[in-house]
Amino acid sequence: MFNYKKLGILMLVAIFVATFALAAYSQKKYEDVTVTVVTESGYQRNSAVMAKNAWEEEYEGEIEIVTFPFGELYQKIMTTFTMGQAQFDVLIFPSGWMGDFAGGGYLEPLDKYLAEDEDFNMNEVMPIFRDRIIKWAGKTYSLPYDGDLHNIVVRTDLIDNPEYKEQFREEYGYELDVPETWKEYRDIAEFADGWDWDGDGEEEHGAAEAMQKGTQSYWMFLSRAAPYMAMPGQPGFMFDPETMEPLVNKPGFVEALKAYKEIQNHGLPGALNVNVSDVRDAFAAGEAALAIDWGDTAINASTLEGSEVQGKYQAAMTPGTKKVWNRKTGEWYEFEKFPSVNHAPFLAFGGWTAGITKHASNKEAAYSYISLLTGPEHSLKAVTTAETGRQPYRQSHFASVDEWTRFGFTDPDKEYLNAVQRSLSYPNSRPDLRIPGLQRYYDALDAQITRALTGELSPRKALDNVANRWEQITDDLGRERQLELYRQSLGLSPKEE
Amino acid sequence: MVPRKVRLTLTYIILIFWSFMVLLPIYWLFTTSFKTRGAVIGGTKYLPWAQFKPTIQPWINIIEEETLVLSLTNTAVIASISAFLALLFGTMAAYGLSRYKFHFGFFQNRDIMIWIISQRMMPPIVTAIALFIMLKWFNLLDTRIGLIMVYVAFNLPIAVWLMENFFSQIPETLEEAARIDGASRLQIFGRIVLPLAMPGLVATFFLCFVFGWNQFLFALTLTWRNARTLPVLIAAQHAQAGPQWWRISAMTVVTIVPPIIISTYVREHLVKGVVTTNK
Amino acid sequence: MAPAVIVLLIFTVFPFLFTIFLSFSNVSLVGGLSINFEGIQNWVRLLHDGRFWNSISNIALFVSLGVVLEYILGLSLAMLLRQKIPGREFFRILFLMPISITPLAVGYMFRMLYHPSRGVFNNILSSIGLPTINFLGDPDLAMFFVIATDVWHWTPLIFLLLTAGLQGIPESYLEAAQIDGANSWQRFRYIIFPQLIPTSIAAILLRSIEASKFMDKLYILTGGGPGISTETPTLFAYLSGLNNFDLAYGATIAMAFFVLVLVFFILTFLVITWFGLTKLGRA
Structure with a gap:
């Protein structure tokens, strides 16, 4: 016997459910919001x-x-x-x-x-x-x-040219290729600087890098310093997460600042006044063999109308180093076999x-x-x-x-x-600093780096100044609180007393 | 002696050159506000139609933006009310100073006057930080009232100085005559002094209005959205990467047109005021 | 008079005293505003702060060079338009236009004109075969082009004041000189210019005072850059105090700057009265 009563209830339930489902799935509107x-x-x-x-x-x-x-x-x-x-x-x-x-x-x-x-x-x-x-x-x-994040771009019409490969091997004793270390990067910059290797009738330059003060250029320095300082397994590389002591004047940073300063000699003319948008323009105009930047240099090089280097370059993860400063032991740690290079792609900004x-x-x-x-x-x-x-x-x-x-x-x-994806999924990639007063810390860094780049101060002295200023800022903002927030930002548990 | 003809030609060359220099930036701003992105980015384009196709798109875009309408209203309201109050207080003070003797110890009329004017010498940044904290105490940050009060103080020295000059040009004999006829002080001020000082009042009002309209540092420090004025709004369009010049230009044109018109209109009054104050 | 005095007391005198107090304090905004008296630490820091002295030397260059150029140009234009020539009124109105333009807008106009690759100036330079200039991007040059902007903006004011001053010179003097056979240079040198001295001093002082507060156009043009090569004390104080929220230090910068300005203008005033150059009594 067919039970009409049950059917009625069933239908009611069905309608009820349908209304709910409809309500849930229909687009919510915010007309007066x-x-x-x-x-x-x-x-x-x-x-x-x-x-x-x-x-x-x-x-x-x-x-x-x-x-x-x-x-x-x-x-x-x-x-x-x-x-x-x-x-x-x-x-x-x-x-x-x-x-x-x-x-x-x-x-x-x-x-x-x-x-x-x-x-x-x-x-x-x-x-x-x-x-x-x-x-x-x-x-x-x-x-x-x-x-x-930062990555580098390198001209393939330079590094893939057999003749240049030959020349490069003679001069430097290894294969000309996408640079894996900052030293190789420097060598290529030197090699490519000051002659016309792409046959456009103009001299090319080595590495286009932003160095102008007040234009985000300190991030270039940090990207360079990261592999010198970021020992795998030691979280954070700008402060010690145990004491909030600045690490910015440790040998790894000093080494990086020396290298950053040296690259001026193989960079764009007037390198000290180059900012990020100059880098983008110069690379797209085919004036440089290498550049380091956020993604914009690559994007401009490929998508900008009038770019001279479409299809003539490739992007790569930022180079690494053969040694890294181990802050626990206070010594350099040398990478030899596997892995042979310490990469620490820096998520600048x-x-x-x-x-x-x-x-x-x-x-x-x-x-x-x-x-x-x-x-x-x-x-x-x-x-x-x-x-x-x-x-x-x-x-x-x-x-x-x-x-x-x-x-x-x-x-x-x-x-x-590929460069972006590899960097983002790289185990030793390092996020940028994320603590209160960030801008004050970075302003101090920016000011002193410039003094080292112009030769007014030695890299060591400049970075000592930064470390002193950072200590002051930390004290200003409250050391305990800064340390706690720094640890939070690194995903570490609160420090136990 | 240089022949007159040569001299005249030279004069015109210089004058026309300077006119060109004066007009170029204004022309550039104006035409940029009718350019497309392509026309701005694609090189230096001088002539509409010949070198680029003008578009009113930037104008449509900015007019549709509520933030512009809000800022325009803010600027007009704040500049006019503060100019009016500065004029009112300034006139009262100036009339008092020009007609009555004050003594606060060794502090006399002339000292009060110098003190008031000297406020103008102080760079605004000296008070800006303190005002920021004060307005925070009173919960007046980002409000029109807060900004109006600050602008009144900012404009008062100029208002007092100009009005005192205008009043001192009005012969006191007229007022004495009225007093003998039995007119009250208020009547004398209302019926005789004010009408005579009217051109000065108008000029001072508009000068204060223009100062208030163009004021930047206080507005930048003390507002961010609800009471944001035009100069701060256009400053806020500034960007390191990818500034939209066509849009910025259109907004900037909106900002500069009112003061230009007003100043040209009251120029005669201003010149009179300045001439007399510098003798 | 009372309302005016009250307004000034609340919004000028009190903030002024408060700023002095702030400069001896430690101000924190973390977790609500707190102000604690601290002593002279901010002032010690300031005296050793190269960036402050840099901003002082920048503003000194800006004011001195800018005002001198404005004066020379303003005087020349006023002299040229003293002649009764056709179109005189038109030129006058035109020349006065920049005065009323919002300073910030002037900043934008010139930023576009100075643009290294699409700007009008470089376009003109390269079209006549000259090398282009990185107007605002070169630390050694940027200040001069910032000054040029200010000259564009404020030469008209000096022109206006001097025109008014010129009208005050009795024609009879000049006619007498002409009869005595003075040429136009001599008339300028011995009659017009001496008569213009009081107006000139007033104009220069007025402009110097206003120029010392310089910030609006700079905010758009260079933001104090490249580096800190064009940073003025007002901008520095703003950036430190209201941008980095180091309110006490910002107050210290502003106050120290004001003290220097005050000393400078008092000295100038004394020199002027010493030489009896003008009677500034009324103005």
Whole structure:
């Protein structure tokens, strides 16, 4: 006998479930919501605007983008925080400020939103971002937005030329190839400097590197210093995580500063006044054999209209060293057989990242914006668009070779992606410093490096000055607290008394 | 002696050269605001239509932006209210100083005057940091009221100085005559002095307005969004990498047009004021 | 008068005294604002801070060279437009235009013109076969091009003041001189210029005071760079105090700078009155 009663109940249940499912799956709208997004006024703004248009179409709310020049951004955000007023909902900020922002308790933890965000696909985000950069003290405070790191580019029409290989072997006694160590890098720079090896009628230069003060050039120095200092298994390389003693005047740093200074002789003319955008221009114009930079040099070289080096270069992980300073023993540790070279790719700057403030007026709407901004689909578009300043950080970014070819690359893997991917997944890669007062520490470093580069001070003396200043800053900000936050930033447990 | 014709030609060459120098930056700003990204990045393009195709896209973009509308309103409100208050307080002080004798110990009219004017000598940065902390105490950071009060103090010395000069040109005999006719102090001030000082008032108001409109350091320090003024907004478009010059230019044109128009309009008054204050 | 005095007391005198206090304090913003008296540490640090003295020498160069150039140009233009020639009024209005332009906007205009590869100036230089110049990127040159910007902006003010001064010279003097056979140089040298001295001094002083506060255009043009080669005390104090949040040290820089400015202008004032060059009593 057919039971109509049961059927009725069943139908009711079905309708109920269907409504729920529909409600859950139908797009939530934020018609009367305005989300205020704060970021820097150059590339990051472009990127925020791209996502704004997409978000407004999808959610029917409004995004207001407030920008500050990079030099003002930190101060303005901190001012609104210390005012204790809700001013901004979404922040797109350098991950180095995580210590000040998340450590200061101004950001909203995102774990619970992420748990419900099925499309975000966090699993495919490169581990160093997924597990470290976006986290603070075990919680997620931002979404991965930008895979910033340094790599080098080298001209293949130089290193693959059999005739030059021959010459190079005669002079230096080994094979001319992509440099594996900073010494090889230096040799190639010297070899390539001052003659016309690409037949364009103009003399080429060796290595294009940013050295101008106040233009982010100290990161070039840090990238160089990392392998001299980053002993595998010893976390952190700028401070001792036991005592907060600066390591910046240890022999590894001194050695790196000497090498950085020496490369002037094989660099662009007037090397001391070269900044990152000069490096990008010079490499794209075919004036240099080597360059070190964030991804932009590679991107410009391949995608810029009028680039002279399309298809004529390849990217590689930053070189390593044959020896590393072991701070535990106070001695150099020499690498001999396997591994024969110590690499320590440095995640200079650590990339931009997107978070929500604790006081955001509508956190769900704010989250939906950053989720769209950093989610698989939109971020792929952004990383393969010029002047967004974003670099790949998801597996799918690396896999979508077609998008990169459309963007202008001849051989995306060789010219860019492999180097980035290798660096990001390298076991001994090192995140940038992320403690409060970051800018003060780096300003001091910047000022003294310049004095060493101009020859006013010896590298040793300059770095001693930095170490003294860093000690002062640490004392100013409170040593105990700095040490604790430094350890947190490295993912270490709090120090036991 | 150099022949007159040669001299005249030379004069015109110099004058035209300087005119060119004056106009070039303004022309460049104006045309850039009608350029596309390609026209800015693709080299030095001087002539619209001939070298690049003008577009009104940058203008459409900035007009759609709420932040620009907000900043424009902020700037207009803050500059005019602060100019009005500076004028009001400045006029009162200046009239007092020009008509009555004050003694605070050895401190007399002339000393008070010098003291007020000397405030103008002090670089704004000297007070900016302290004002930042003070406004934080009163919860007035990033508010129009906070900025207005600071601007009033910033403009007062100029207002007092100019108005004192205008008042001292008004013959006191007129006021005495009115007093004999039985007019009260307020009547004398309202019916006789104010109308005569009107050109000076107008000039001073607009001068303070322009100073307030263009003020940067205080606005930069004390605001970030709600009370952000135009100079700070355009400064905020500045970027190390990839500045959007077409957009910046359009915003900058919006910023400079009002003070240019106002200044040209009140120039006559200003010249009069300056001539008399420098004798 | 009371309201004016009260406003000045609250928003100028008190902040001024407060700044003095701050310069002897330790200010922290971590976990809320706290101000603690500390002693002379900030001042000791300042005296040994090469960056401060660098900013002082920068502003000294900026003010002296800038104001001199502005004066020479302003005077020349005023003299040229003293002649009753067709188009005189037009030129006057045109020449005065820069004065009212927002300083920050001037910064942007010149930054575009100075652009190393797309800027107008380098475009002109290379089209007539001259080498291009890295206007704002060369530490040895940047200050001079920053000064050039200021000259563009403020020459008109000197021009305005001197034009007014010229109008105050009685025609009868000049006619008398002409009858005596003085040529135009002699008339300038012995009649016009002496008569212009008070106006000139007032104009130069006014400009020097304003120029010493220089920061707005710089903020856009170079931000104090390359390195610190164009950094002025105002910018340095701003960057230290309000950008790095080292509020106490920023206050110290500002105060030390003000003391130097004050000393300089008092000395100038004494020299001027000593020579009896002008009666600054009223102004």
